[in-house]
Amino acid sequence: MLSLFVSIPFLSLIVFNIPGKHSTRLALFWSAFLFIAQSALALLFSTGIINPVARQLSRIFIFKLSLDPLSLLLLLSIGVAAFAALLAGNNLFREKSQKSNFINLLMVAVIGMNATVLAADLFSVYIFMEIVAVSSFVLISIQKDRLALEGAFKYMVMSSIATCLMLVSIALIILVCGDTDFGVVASGLCAQSGNPIVKLAIGLFLCGLFIKSGLVPFHGWLPDAYSAAPSAVSVLLAGIITKVTGVYVLMRLVISVFGINPAIQNLLMLAGAVSIAFGALAALTQHDFKRMLAYSSISQVGYIILGLGCATPLAIAGAAFHFFNHTIFKTLLFINAAAVEKQAGSIHMDNLGGLSEKMPVTGATSVIALLSTAGIPPLAGFWSKLIIIMALWSAGNFAYAYIAVIFSVVTLAYFLSMQRRVFFGKLALSLESVKEAGAGITIPAALLAGITVAAGVGFFWVLDKLILPIQEILR
């Protein structure tokens, strides 16, 4: 059953590329169906409806995959974000060949992400992360313009450094434990936790993942890559790709492989807090819409890592919930940015203004997303931030809790300033003829805004079914 999450996209990818006449539309519909089915399956799993069946099936298939509440949440996020990016990409890319290339690469990335989420082996995780990375290099430079190529190159350089660090670390871990299976490695590392080699291996792997998730000061590539990529690609990149390859793997490894100890906790919380502060402050004075969102992304990832570093069951649940929320609202914001870029022809915030009257759906969904990001009740982002801050408090990390709260206000400040400069205020003369973006953009935007509101209002259901079970992976 689980291997279907990997093998069906793989087979689809091959079918899409059988030489001969093929229709991009068909590929589009099939991919959309797959992504929805993936989200639906993940939800059904969480509610426990088809779990017994799944257990039986997973014995038959051969791949060594594992499923737990955290991977389910991730599968759900991947499905939703990929669906949104697919529709946006179909709307934003004009040429047919580019559309089909985008769908193919998206499929490659989804295979990689699904397998990363499901794999229970250090080396497999590494390989699938590389798949996602390679597909995203190509995705960024898909239109071959100069800035995008530069962004992709920076991403590639930084990513390959991360790769080196992680590979060396895996080699050291094989030396110590003799295997790369999560369970074996976890017990092996636990048995030799005083050994400097183990510490070195863990440190190197963590640094690799810090680069992948764009934490400060490993973040240099992130703003350039996000803002230079074509809009549909930045949706995917910011919404899910860096979150899976960086943040999720970090969560997974720290919780169930490396084990939580005060040193790792301190390191994570420090990195998280620095990222929160740096990202939020740097976002304040950006003029480029997408670049501002990129810095905001750094800051929000900081919250997740801060929660992870706190490492109490409540904090982990909060971090996972914030992960999910971040996927939803950041995807939404980048879709809004894409809509603005396409319709108004610019994402320089000083040239924009008053777009809300011309693009009501984009303006309204953007308000929902930014309020959720800044943690305003009753939207989903408020709950996850609240849980993280509560957890920090109850664990006695008062200083970090304060940082989290204060920069929440800064978040609101830069987003309100963005909203004012782009959507409210006086309509610029040059924008008189702007229209609302097409259905390919407004549908995913409305869907994601709906999820944010629904997850906020019905958060106890979400918490109960999707988030709190995650505590079980702490054992």
Add this chain to the structure above:
Amino acid sequence: MAMEILLLLGLLAAALWTVMTTRLLRSVVGLALTSAVLSIIIFRLNSPVAAVFELSVCAGLIPVIFITTISFTQRIAKSQIQERRRERFIRFFLLPVIVVVAGLALLRWLKIPALMLPAAAGETDVRLLLWNVRHLDLLGQIVILLAGAFAVVILFKEPRK
């Protein structure tokens, strides 16, 4: 032991030459040389299969692709060469040297404990490993190759005018 150190030094020298040289062709040669030295080291570490792969792919196949690409490139002006050489020196020589020296100094200053390598784990036949234990990774490798193919098609195919 002395042999290993010599080989490692050789590896470092070849790698430095690869990034420091201003001629692409020389750089490719340096890369091939690096791979060759590396495969000797791997041979000496009792991993013949890995060594053969390293030698055939990294020292054999990849330089051929590079050289094909280089044959399409053009020379840049003399004045630019001088400037780039200085930039290259700072970025690829001075910076790593500073980082390494700083790292070593920190190690001494902070009294980091020495690293103790445990004994190597038992050896498994690589074919067995690939087909029986690691088929998920194999699937991954296939997808990576596919992604690479897409990259070549997308980035290097000129649109028909």
Add this chain to the structure above:
Amino acid sequence: MKLLLLPVLLPVVFALAALVTPAAWRRAREALSILAVAINLACAIALFKADAVFQMPWLGFGMEFKLRIYQFSGFILLAAAFFAACVCVYSLSFMREKPAHKQFYSYLLITLGLTSGAVLADNLILMLFFWEGLLLTLFGMIAIGNKSAFKTATKAFIIVGISDLCLMAGIGLTGYLAGTLNISQISLPITKLGGIAFILLMIGAIAKAGAMPFHSWIPDAANDAPLPFMAFLPASLEKLLGIYFLARISLDMFKLNPASSLSMLLMVIGCVTILLAVMMALIQKDYKRLLSYHAISQVGYMILGIGTCVPAGIIGGLFHMINHALYKSCLFLTGGSVEKQAGTTNLEKLGGLGLKMPVTFICFIIAAASISGVPPFNGFFSKELVYDGALERGVIFYLAALVGSFLTAASFLKLGHAAFLGKISSENNNVKESSWPMLAPMVTIAGVCVLFGLYNRLPLETLIQPVLGAEKLGGHVFYGMPSNVMLIVMTIVVLIAALINHVIGVKIGGSGLKAVDHIHYSPVLIGVYDRAEKRMFDPYDIGLKLAVAGSQALWRVDRAIDWVYDGLIVKVAHFSSLRLRQFQSGYYAVYVFWAILASVAAVIFLLKQ
């Protein structure tokens, strides 16, 4: 008891319904809102005597969804429902032609629901949820005003937001100290850490009530926001909520005693707020803005009363809370009536409206007499109780409160004179009385003011005294005429002094007259300047001049506080942001350098552990 959910959910559901109605359906939306506030009021009356708890599973980790109604929360719930109903009826006429009709009604209903939730919540986190939600509607309701409203809304948002952060921290600390988040189970001594928790919670409470130094958005909002908002939030609901919470923390959650330095702190805040804000009010030249400074000043009495920690003071503070909500919302409603009919609230352009709008004028007189503490209106009795409490703690507090009273009376004489008496300007010749939906709430509230004054046994015995409980009251009763005759005499002397001051001011201003309407809008100020030219050493003049100079200086202080919110924080953030941007140079080698450096640091950190 599921009925407890009704006052929270019902207004919100109706608000969402109002939000989805098409913009043109004004009547339908109004009907919906009236229906919602009516049901809510009925529900609050039905619940008034109840004592019940509603509980359902929520976040876990001690965060429970627990609503509790008992005597105190039932009282506040009823008061909130009453004011919402009045403001809603009033808005029928006032908001009819205004833009943002849809947002106004839905925000109003959401505010009502959230307030009910915050009042009923028996869990600090649940309360925080409702409390923070109010921040949003506050922002929304100000932002739908005139053109500069967005800026004011942002300012209010930042100021209230910062104080809410303190509240949040206080809740965290309280939960940490008490080991529970259920309000009814918390009982903490004021130790070192407990004192910090108390101060943090107190900041949240008094900022909601609008005390200094968290007040500076209120006068701006008076200019920019739609008027019913002022009668609804700063005048009534926020006072109710803020003082309710202050009373809860100082009576139930923490055992504040008169010996504690925190009691002193509260009293000082109270007195400073009374004096500074009323001096500011004195020099205002706009109907609504003058009222808004009084809305700040009167909070001082409540905080002073509760801060005294003696039964008379606490009873007085709480009684003053409900009285203030009554007369201040009534005053704002008269202001709205004037604005609607005469088209302006600028006192320079008003005058002589008393005959044209007799009902509004009578309501104004009752409410103004109440706020100035004229017997036998309700404000008189609550102020006497506060004086009684303050006198018990120290003459200086009593004097401060008394001076505040004098200035309040003086400024309301000025306001009434300028707006309703004197010669009418030619533009206002055709002004008529407002329509009944605007008059009915004013008359109702004014009626309650009179009732609570003449028959003060009713509110004190059924609403206020049970809050303290029979044990703390120790057999005292606080209704009827105040027992201390000296206090009554002093109050009456002060009121007469204010009247004399006003008459003299008008007379002397009148002699130095250039334009007729010029005297009416600020007789006192003109008097000061006029006399300063002729009789420099008149002690009366010097006193007044000092008062004016003082209020000018305080204006500067006020602006300075304002600058901290508006300027300093923004500048610091902007500056650091620009510095940080320099890190993003665009050279990948630099990025690589940083990443490697940080990696080395991280690895060394782990190895050294």
